[in-house]
Amino acid sequence: MLVLFGGALAVLLLYALVLVWGWRRAQRQAPPSNGDHLPPITVVVAARNEADELPALLTALSQQSHPSYEVVIVDDDSTDATATLAADWAAGRSYARVVVVDDPSPPRKKHALTQGIAAAEHPLLAFTDADCTPPPDWLSGLAAAHAATDDDSVLVGYSPLRGSGLLGWFSRYETLVHALYTVAAIGWDRPYMAVGRNLSYPRSVFDAVDGFSHDGGGQESMSGDDDLFVQAVHRQNCATVRPLLDKKTFVPTDAPESWRVWWRARRRHVSAGRYYPWTVGVHLTLLHVSLVLLWIAPLVLGKLGAGLLATGLLARHAPLGPAAETFDELDLLAVFPAWEFGYALYQATVVPLGFFRPPKQW
Numbered sequence: 313m314l315v316l317f318g319g320a321l322a323v324l325l326l327y328a329l330v331l332v333w334g335w336r337r338a339q340r341q342a343p344p345s346n347g348d349h350l351p352p353i354t355v356v357v358a359a360r361n362e363a364d365e366l367p368a369l370l371t372a373l374s375q376q377s378h379p380s381y382e383v384v385i386v387d388d389d390s391t392d393a394t395a396t397l398a399a400d401w402a403a404g405r406s407y408a409r410v411v412v413v414d415d416p417s418p419p420r421k422k423h424a425l426t427q428g429i430a431a432a433e434h435p436l437l438a439f440t441d442a443d444c445t446p447p448p449d450w451l452s453g454l455a456a457a458h459a460a461t462d463d464d465s466v467l468v469g470y471s472p473l474r475g476s477g478l479l480g481w482f483s484r485y486e487t488l489v490h491a492l493y494t495v496a497a498i499g500w501d502r503p504y505m506a507v508g509r510n511l512s513y514p515r516s517v518f519d520a521v522d523g524f525s526h527d528g529g530g531q532e533s534m535s536g537d538d539d540l541f542v543q544a545v546h547r548q549n550c551a552t553v554r555p556l557l558d559k560k561t562f563v564p565t566d567a568p569e570s571w572r573v574w575w576r577a578r579r580r581h582v583s584a585g586r587y588y589p590w591t592v593g594v595h596l597t598l599l600h601v602s603l604v605l606l607w608i609a610p611l612v613l614g615k616l617g618a619g620l621l622a623t624g625l626l627a628r629h630a631p632l633g634p635a636a637e638t639f640d641e642l643d644l645l646a647v648f649p650a651w652e653f654g655y656a657l658y659q660a661t662v663v664p665l666g667f668f669r670p671p672k673q674w
Contacts, residue, residue, distance in 0.1 A: 317609040317620055320602035324624045327599050331631035334496030338555050343460040345453035345558040352380040353455050354432035358424035360388035362442035363397055369442055370401045378451035383408040386428040389416040422524040422537050429518055438512040444565040453561040454512045464517050464551040469510030470639055475567025483567040485644050485651040492635040495555045503546050503553040504592045508538035510563040520550040539584050557638055578662050600659040607656045625649055
């Protein structure tokens with residue numbers, strides 16, 4: 313048993329080094345998000361039954377500092393007031409338009425986004441969700457970052473969660489961990505994850521990978537307009553994937569309102585992992601199984617197991633510290649071991665269910 317738990321610790325130590333160096337490499341790759349040249353850009357938002365959340369997003373989009381941008385709201389056959397709210401808002405704004413999906417088909421969000429992209433006026437695209445509130449300089453930051461690169465780029469941004477209580481804090485921590493993984497993987501030129509709430513790329517890149525019809529589960533998976541898309545871009549080598557680390561480009565959203573909502577969202581996201589490359593699956597499985605094993609170690613090995621766990625937690629903290637500072641999430645580290653325990657529990661329960669029993673509906 314000592315060999316098993318010692319091996320788990322060795323894996324965590326190895327991946328801690330990989331994450332630290334990947335993060336440092338990614339920092340050098342991140343393009344500057346300030347500059348005088350701001351190419352025009354189109355924001356595409358797919359919304360379905362988002363009448364409660366949409367007004368805040370529309371207000372945020374109307375306050376963008378970019379001098380030349382367009383907003384395309386795609387109403388995905390909503391049954392509430394989403395379409396009316398979007399149409400009323402767009403009616404008085406020359407830079408806004410509403411696309412109505414009258415032929416909804418799975419996967420719904422990808423289908424809606426594809427129609428929105430087809431309607432976009434500008435070749436440079438940005439994406440967020442209806443429950444987000446981008447800061448005023450978000451689009452300016454994205455456009456400046458694109459202008460600062462000498463090739464086509466997919467810009468992967470950060471989307472922090474706002475929330476309190478156990479669910480809010482744990483959701484924030486989970487988001488931070490995944491952001492660290494995302495940025496470090498980009499640093500090693502092995503991008504595999506992104507967040508659709510803050511993503512930007514030229515339309516030419518979308519066309520180069522055949523949109524969301526690319527292989528790897530693009531059409532079978534409800535999720536994947538972010539993760540699977542980035543993987544397709546990397547696989548076909550048609551653009552450079554870069555991280556955005558400037559705070560003015562972060563796009564906040566509210567944490568899930570209940571554990572049930574969180575459960576469904578996480579299962580849906582995890583289900584996209586069924587279509588990840590096997591190498592990514594092996595890395596993630598090895599890392600997270602080792603994390604779970606170290607939490608079991610004290611129950612089996614007593615004080616020795618507790619020592620192994622403590623060493624593993626220190627290793628986990630090493631890359632999370634710089635990430636938390638960059639993403640303005642340092643308060644999460646005050647009770648870091650508690651969140652790590654919750655994260656290990658999440659990996660042992662929700663992830664297998666989402667992978668082997670994916671949800672059938674969004």
